[in-house]
Amino acid sequence: MDTGDGRGRRRSVRTCRRAGARGAKMKREVGKVLGTLSVENTEDKQVPMEEGDDEEEEEEEANCLYTNLFRSDTTRRKTAGAAAATAATAAPRYSLLREVGRGSYGVVYEAVARGSGARVAVKKLRCDAPENVELALAEFWALASLEKRHENVVQLEECVLQRNGLAQKMSHGDKRSKQYLRLVETSLKGERVLGYPEEPCYLWFVMEFCEGGDLNQFILSRQPDPRTNKSFMLQLTSAVAFLHKNNIVHRDLKPDNILISEKSGVPVLKVADFGLSKVCAGLGGLGKEGDDKNVNVNKFWLSSACGSDFYMAPEVWEGHYTAKADIFALGIIIWAMLERITFIDAESKRELLGTYVRQGTEIVPVGEALLENPKMILHIPQRRRSSMSDGIRQLLQDMLAVNPQDRPDAFELEIRMDQVTCAA
Numbered sequence: 001m002d003t004g005d006g007r008g009r010r011r012s013v014r015t016c017r018r019a020g021a022r023g024a025k026m027k028r029e030v031g032k033v034l035g036t037l038s039v040e041n042t043e044d045k046q047v048p049m050e051e052g053d054d055e056e057e058e059e060e061e062a063n064c065l066y067t068n069l070f071r072s073d074t075t076r077r078k079t080a081g082a083a084a085a086t087a088a089t090a091a092p093r094y095s096l097l098r099e100v101g102r103g104s105y106g107v108v109y110e111a112v113a114r115g116s117g118a119r120v121a122v123k124k125l126r127c128d129a130p131e132n133v134e135l136a137l138a139e140f141w142a143l144a145s146l147e148k149r150h151e152n153v154v155q156l157e158e159c160v161l162q163r164n165g166l167a168q169k170m171s172h173g174d175k176r177s178k179q180y181l182r183l184v185e186t187s188l189k190g191e192r193v194l195g196y197p198e199e200p201c202y203l204w205f206v207m208e209f210c211e212g213g214d215l216n217q218f219i220l221s222r223q224p225d226p227r228t229n230k231s232f233m234l235q236l237t238s239a240v241a242f243l244h245k246n247n248i249v250h251r252d253l254k255p256d257n258i259l260i261s262e263k264s265g266v267p268v269l270k271v272a273d274f275g276l277s278k279v280c281a282g283l284g285g286l287g288k289e290g291d292d293k294n295v296n297v298n299k300f301w302l303s304s305a306c307g308s309d310f311y312m313a314p315e316v317w318e319g320h321y322t323a324k325a326d327i328f329a330l331g332i333i334i335w336a337m338l339e340r341i342t343f344i345d346a347e348s349k350r351e352l353l354g355t356y357v358r359q360g361t362e363i364v365p366v367g368e369a370l371l372e373n374p375k376m377i378l379h380i381p382q383r384r385r386s387s388m389s390d391g392i393r394q395l396l397q398d399m400l401a402v403n404p405q406d407r408p409d410a411f412e413l414e415i416r417m418d419q420v421t422c423a424a
Helices: 056-063 073-078 080-089 130-144 178-189 215-220 226-245 314-318 324-339 366-372 390-399 410-423
Strands: 014-017 064-066 092-102 106-113 119-126 156-163 166-169 201-208 258-261 268-271 305-308 342-344 351-353 356-359 362-365
Touching (some): 092 119, 119 130, 130 156, 215 258, 215 324, 215 351, 226 268, 305 314, 314 324, 314 366, 324 351, 324 366, 324 390, 324 410, 362 366, 390 410
Antiparallel strands (some): 014 305, 064 092, 092 106, 106 119, 119 201, 258 268, 342 351
């Protein structure tokens, strides 16, 4: 192992590989019930659009989200004139303030809800490619399936499908919506079924805004703080236990996908970015008697090798794994956070939290190195002068076990983490 900053960085690829095909970097984010869009631009400041969105109408639609109508295509045709007049005078429900992030598949904005003044995050995702639709639906299904909120899981507020100037509320499993069914068909068939390319289709996701950035930014911009580390470890394990209890395997846990909210005056972690997640409910787990929803998520096997290299468990590289892969990723994150182990991302050139193994001039993800050499011993902690307690050290060793059966599940982990942080 090595404690350097990883400037010999080999790769950091976020993938979801199917049938042995390596590739396609995937980006995303989610929401629940927005409003409709108007072509009337009431904002003085232009909001940057996605590459290729150079039509005047699309630029205007990007600036304001309106609530004046959720209508069927039939209603829209009958009242086109009246709707246009209403759109021109309706007060915008959300005002987009600035672009805060941009990826291959969408743009994220900071916005303000006009009614409450609350800040929210809004992501616009163009759904003209099946891979975009698959990512969006995966995140939508995961967050929409949660019946309860959790403080450490990002909250989905609204999701709206926009096509041909018409906005429609997205509801989970809505078989009455032709647009929703077409999105599902697009994802399943792997080909566009929503119309011609000149008819752009978008999904707008609205969720809580996290002003503290991601875990990388927060940790690396501050001096080490044992109390913050302890709090973050407890919050992370609580979030993953909540997701697994609700039959959701995240499959892409990493510091980039852990956001920070400071609204309460103290940093609160929010696990986000569920585009590669898998909802395992109703898939034959071993639940408690009389509790049909309690699926044993660790009994469900997954086969798509998804995630980001430096956080992927050995079995994920092979494409045959369970929810225990989330535990491995969490072990990498916590280890890197405690010892501030970083590497430089080859694409973004950002310094990111993450542990690795050095092989000559290259650095190799821990999971990949363990797959190649299952008997390799991980030196935890890496630094000779470390304040890491024996309890945390042993817990990290168990979380990063080569054999997933030797790792604690999320519920055992939550209990053990509470014990070792109290003793530390």
